[in-house]
Amino acid sequence: MMDSSVKIINEWDIVAARQLGRNVAKELGFGTVDQARITTAISELARNIYLYAGQGEITIEKVENGAKKGMTIVSRDEGPGIPDLRKVMEDGFSTSGGLGAGLPGVKRLMDEFSIESTPGEGTLIQSVKWLR
Amino acid sequence: MNFRDTMLDEYKEILKTYINDQTEQALYMSQKFSRKSIEYKISPEEMISLHKTSIMELEPELSESLLLSLDILLEVMMSYGLAYREHQSLRTIQRELINEIEVAASMQQTLLGTQIPRIPSMDIGAISVPAKQMSGDYYHFVSHENGAISVAIADIIGKGIPAALCMSMIKYSMDSMPEDSQAPGDVLERLNRVVEQNVDPTMFITMFSGLYNPETHIFSYSSAGHEPGFFYHADTGVFDEMQAKGLLLGVDKKTKYKEYEQKVEVGDIILLMSDGVTECRTEEGFLEVDTLIGYIKKYIHLDAQDIADKVYKELEYLQDFQLRDDFTLIILKRTS
Numbered sequence: 109m110m111d112s113s114v115k116i117i118n119e120w121d122i123v124a125a126r127q128l129g130r131n132v133a134k135e136l137g138f139g140t141v142d143q144a145r146i147t148t149a150i151s152e153l154a155r156n157i158y159l160y161a162g163q164g165e166i167t168i169e170k171v172e173n174g175a176k177k178g179m180t181i182v183s184r185d186e187g188p189g190i191p192d193l194r195k196v197m198e199d200g201f202s203t204s205g206g207l208g209a210g211l212p213g214v215k216r217l218m219d220e221f222s223i224e225s226t227p228g229e230g231t232l233i234q235s236v237k238w239l240r
Numbered sequence: 241m242n243f244r245d246t247m248l249d250e251y252k253e254i255l256k257t258y259i260n261d262q263t264e265q266a267l268y269m270s271q272k273f274s275r276k277s278i279e280y281k282i283s284p285e286e287m288i289s290l291h292k293t294s295i296m297e298l299e300p301e302l303s304e305s306l307l308l309s310l311d312i313l314l315e316v317m318m319s320y321g322l323a324y325r326e327h328q329s330l331r332t333i334q335r336e337l338i339n340e341i342e343v344a345a346s347m348q349q350t351l352l353g354t355q356i357p358r359i360p361s362m363d364i365g366a367i368s369v370p371a372k373q374m375s376g377d378y379y380h381f382v383s384h385e386n387g388a389i390s391v392a393i394a395d396i397i398g399k400g401i402p403a404a405l406c407m408s409m410i411k412y413s414m415d416s417m418p419e420d421s422q423a424p425g426d427v428l429e430r431l432n433r434v435v436e437q438n439v440d441p442t443m444f445i446t447m448f449s450g451l452y453n454p455e456t457h458i459f460s461y462s463s464a465g466h467e468p469g470f471f472y473h474a475d476t477g478v479f480d481e482m483q484a485k486g487l488l489l490g491v492d493k494k495t496k497y498k499e500y501e502q503k504v505e506v507g508d509i510i511l512l513m514s515d516g517v518t519e520c521r522t523e524e525g526f527l528e529v530d531t532l533i534g535y536i537k538k539y540i541h542l543d544a545q546d547i548a549d550k551v552y553k554e555l556e557y558l559q560d561f562q563l564r565d566d567f568t569l570i571i572l573k574r575t576s
């Protein structure tokens with residue numbers, strides 16, 4: 109059984125998280141375009157942990173919902189949290205402004221997206237990609 | 241049939257044609273293809289994948305390294321895809337904002353609407369055209385119970401939405417002005433206090449306030465730093481600037497406004513305007529006062545509203561139909 113979590117402490121862990129995500133995506137039968145979308149989303153989430161929370165964890169899980177199959181990316185950290193979620197989810201807010209990346213980008217790349225964050229306690233982001 | 245279902249075949253066909261004999265025709269087809277793929281929201285990374293699939297089917301012998309290179313291209317195109325999608329969503333938001341501003345602008349027009357008074361001795365006309373959607377100019381008439389008529393014209397230094405919001409406040413204060421404070425100096429002093437208390441210190445308002453008494457035919461007026469009006473003497477054909485001194489509204493709450501008086505004879509005309517009229521710019525520079533007076537003279541025999549409309553048309557033409565500032569012109573012509 110493959111390890112389904114990657115601790116994010118330094119920048120190389122981002123690559124490990126991507127690798128884990130890619131393996132699971134391939135296994136499930138995602139095409140190359142979706143594989144690239146999933147790994148890009150993982151990159152963004154892991155990078156945010158690395159940059160803003162210092163450390164945290166990316167967990168990849170397979171999910172099934174009736175006939176639907178897919179995978180979940182969970183990003184969890186106990187960092188400073190995000191005070192204004194509404195702002196952060198606005199297009200054009202990311203410091204990378206205009207590149208379309210960041211959390212709104214993750215939301216677009218995936219099929220489902222939810223975020224919880226408490227200042228001082230940390231951030232939990234869950235997102236799902238369904239196999240078509 | 242959906243484009244998504246046929247695009248692989250279409251793309252393969254284009255690719256095959258081009259690989260066989262490099263025609264401009266094939267290149268043109270691919271341009272048409274890309275328009276369609278954008279229309280159907282095919283992302284850049286999907287395009288790379290489509291390309292890879294097509295070339296693998298057309299050329300099974302293709303070198304492994306070339307195919308692998310397409311994986312890198314796909315990964316690189318991911319960010320372009322994201323930027324593109326963000327752009328699309330920002331465009332939708334922009335369109336929504338424009339719609340909202342349009343609604344606000346038409347609401348402003350209703351909100352700021354004022355009735356031009358009809359009285360026997362004075363023919364009155366007015367035109368006000370915003371440079372952008374929301375106007376920072378404002379004019380207002382009041383017909384008093386004793387038959388006198390108040391006229392006010394204001395210009396907010398600053399344009400667009402903040403100016404428009406500020407305007408609504410002025411309008412509200414004017415509407416709630418007591419009947420007994422008709423004197424132009426009083427009107428300005430009251431408004432000055434309102435503006436000083438409620439408006440951002442970086443926003444200033446110029447205003448001209450006038451009162452016409454149809455019994456004495458005296459026009460009294462005060463100005464808070466507003467563009468001077470013109471007075472046309474029918475007997476001599478001379479235009480005088482109606483100079484009036486006074487500080488802008490909102491600078492100092494203790495400001496007093498001096499009142500001036502002008503006797504109006506039959507045929508005389510009072511012209512009030514915002515700086516959008518005098519600072520109307522053409523290729524040769526600012527509009528000369530003489531040019532403006534020239535236009536007014538040209539139409540002076542017409543009704544007040546026609547004079548206002550015609551002068552506006554002339555200045556609009558002069559500026560190649562591109563207003564740089566909100567434009568307001570009020571004409572009061574004594575007829576009897």
Ligand SMILES: Nc1ncnc2c1ncn2[C@@H]1O[C@H](COP(=O)(O)OP(=O)(O)O)[C@@H](O)[C@H]1O
Nearest residue numbers: 156157160161187189196202203204210211231
């Ligand atoms: N895991 C996190 N912990 C704390 N703050 C975060 C986290 N993820 C994102 N943020 C905050 O949200 C902002 C927006 O993030 P994101 O959309 O990824 O754009 P970017 O990283 O380019 O600024 C970041 O600038 C950061 O302030």
Ligand SMILES: [Mg+2]
Nearest residue numbers: 152156210211
């Ligand atoms: Mg980020």
